[in-house]
Amino acid sequence: MDKPKVVLGVSGGIAAYKACELLRRLTESGHDVRVVPTASSLHFVGAATWSALSGHPVSDQVWDDVHEVPHVRIGQGADLVVVAPATADMLAKAAHGLADDLLTNTLLTARCPVVFAPAMHTEMWEHPATQENVATLRRRGAVVIEPAVGRLTGVDTGKGRLPDPGEIFEVCRRVLARGVTAPDLAGRHVVISAGGTREPLDPVRYLGNRSSGKQGYALARTAVARGARVTLIEANTGLPDPAGADVVRVGTAVQLREAVLKAAADADVVVMAAAVADFRPAEYAPGKIKKKDGEEAPVVPLVRNPDILAEVAAERARPGQLVVGFAAETDDVLANGRAKLRRKGCDLLVVNEVGSARPSAPRRTRRSSSPRTERRPRCRTDPRKRLPTRSGIWFREGSRRCDNQPPGRARTVHNGMEQPPGRVDYPSGVRRVTGCRAPKGETHAPAAGCDR
Template identity: 65%
Template sequence: MSPHAVDGTAEPGQRRRVVVGVGGGIAAYKACALIRSFTEAGHHVRVVPTASALEFVGRATFEALSGNPVHTGVFADVPQVPHVRLGQEADLVVIAPATADLMARAVAGRADDLLTATLLTARCPVMFVPAMHTEMWEHPATVDNVATLRRRGAVVIEPASGRLTGKDTGAGRLPEPDEIYALAALLLERADALPRDLAGHRLVISAGGTREPLDPVRFLGNRSSGKQGYALARLAAQRGADVTLVAGAVAGLDDPSAVDVVRVQTAAQMQDAVMKHAGGADAVIMAAAVADFRPTTFATSKIKKGEGEPDTVPLTKNDDILAGLVRSRTDGTLSSGTVIVGFAAETGDEQGDVLSYARAKLARKGCDLLVVNAVGDGKAFEVDHNDGWLLAADGSETALAHGSKSLMASRVLDALRPLLPSVDR
């Protein structure tokens, strides 16, 4: 029986069989943190390094972290036929780092070690996480190999940019283990979550809360962690989009790979950045929790307790960025074809439930899609999971089942994709 449901989504919390392949590059040390993330989540992990990977990280380390024996050759443990069984029984294969040589051998269909043999027998999702010098990543041979792997159904992650071996910097850096794990875990939740269906599109995504200063120490803010917006940016980039992320206050999150990040603090700064980058974008996704109000005045020195302490703090309403984006389509500042997606964090009360407030907000804002989250009591803010509803301007409503924020992001991008203009390929 397939480990995935009919729609490709697996049951949450299910223990899965994961093969972590490790190529022979300096970034092999990051695989150790990735392996630990899988085992701590309760998955059964088999590490299959190449022989050259063991020049960087020893066999004992991989065995200790995974709790399973580690082999590189096809003649080890012959009675168990591991060169066939590992791939056949796996629910996911992740290769991190995937070197240029390893991807070339995978494209050629080589089976000269345990890892390449496993790749030939795997029928589960396979995710390559490249790591190499920029010149190697950009070489036509590697470009063709990546395209071939993707055409055959493998997921090849866009690498990060940054410090490489020695003094070099550029594209080709292995993403951080937490990011690799988030993408891999998503494939365990939903096997078809990372198609390359957004290539050629430009997206602007906002994330995190804003901070409105009261004095040099204090500010008005909210509990948004930025995790949902970061998940959207991460997935959109890995689905091929050119992504600009306007990030407010976030909970120490690493920048997503292959994403341009613009940092802001206040609602006014976020408004300026979003409007600046929205021009020419195919879609704007306002996942940020923007403060509705700001202190009317800013004290240039810390407000002291006692004499001079204010009885009240007057507030001024901030501009509504989402409504402003919709107006900009009408006045020609933005293209009329720009798709606008809003987020609404709602609570019910005696006057109405979450959905009734959300429907009214969609009508009032005029955006194309509205993602609705019920908040409070450990919901939506400062957690790794989410659920809610997706409301569309055409009146349709879709429930978003409980799952990781990456899973919710994948569902939102699925709904966005048909609204985007066609791209000449």
């Protein structure tokens, strides 16, 4: 099988040196990469470097090797074009269809997915002209990753930093997997929570859980690759920010609630993948609670935390807003999942079975006579048969554009397989995930195989 052909465009910003790491990741993962730099970018990284790393000749001129018509052929033969860094000048040229060098010509001739990873100072990124150009590119189907927040050139700090090359690579990988299909979440705002909340007990202790946040981060990366504007609210994950997502950091359940309600005000989809502590200490001890000889262990009174998922589902900020919940269950997975789906009022519930080894074969139930398990005919525009959790949720949202799949109607998914009409293995709206090998009795153990 031929290697996927990727064109790496590099425009003239100081972040051009980071594109070397992106090139390395692409080539080492089996991609055939052709680097097309702009003339100004060669002031930062020379052509010899790009040629040595990619194994291909490098030029920024349309006049080199004219018999091969490179200004047309490079774009025509590409499976993906990624521009990193993409300066304000490059975004403007791409949005207005200018073609004054090899890279801009390549962008005009490419019929494959195109990804832009902007990098510039905050003022340039926030300028109305740049924002209009970004909106134009997204409207045409390009994926424009939101820049990261951090240290910029000189002493400046703010939004405009090139995302981590590893995260750009993850976006590229997902866009390549999507193929030439237009980003089906373009124009949608997605809010995702990830990680686990921690409720302080004293200055050195807290009540928490073992959620790693990896599932929420995977959902965020996939949503970005499918064109969505993503707000990721993370709680104590320690993971690098996904490229293209606006990241909000919280610690406790109360802080998570405030952040989710604020972000959900204009969201099309809210995915509550975070593990939220059900209880918190009634009082915070200002000093470390110490054990003392001859005294019993202190009693720590607990109070309930707010039910964020139920609140978001009950008081949707806009009509048609899709709300997705997650649950971890150790026993009676289906019954507990069905009860939680009904109690929370969300549209789709993903249930992780934890606390036991994965069964040798998936358990199936007989067809239920309950009307809640009846499904509408599957949309004929659906090209997929297997739906991984992170892709299945977004395909569920993207498919709402089909007249045959109304909003608020969750699909039944079992082990990644959408169930056809007349054969439903799990209750309506419940998505069962097996495979977590957490020890029996433990609420969650991501290190044991579960990626929630």
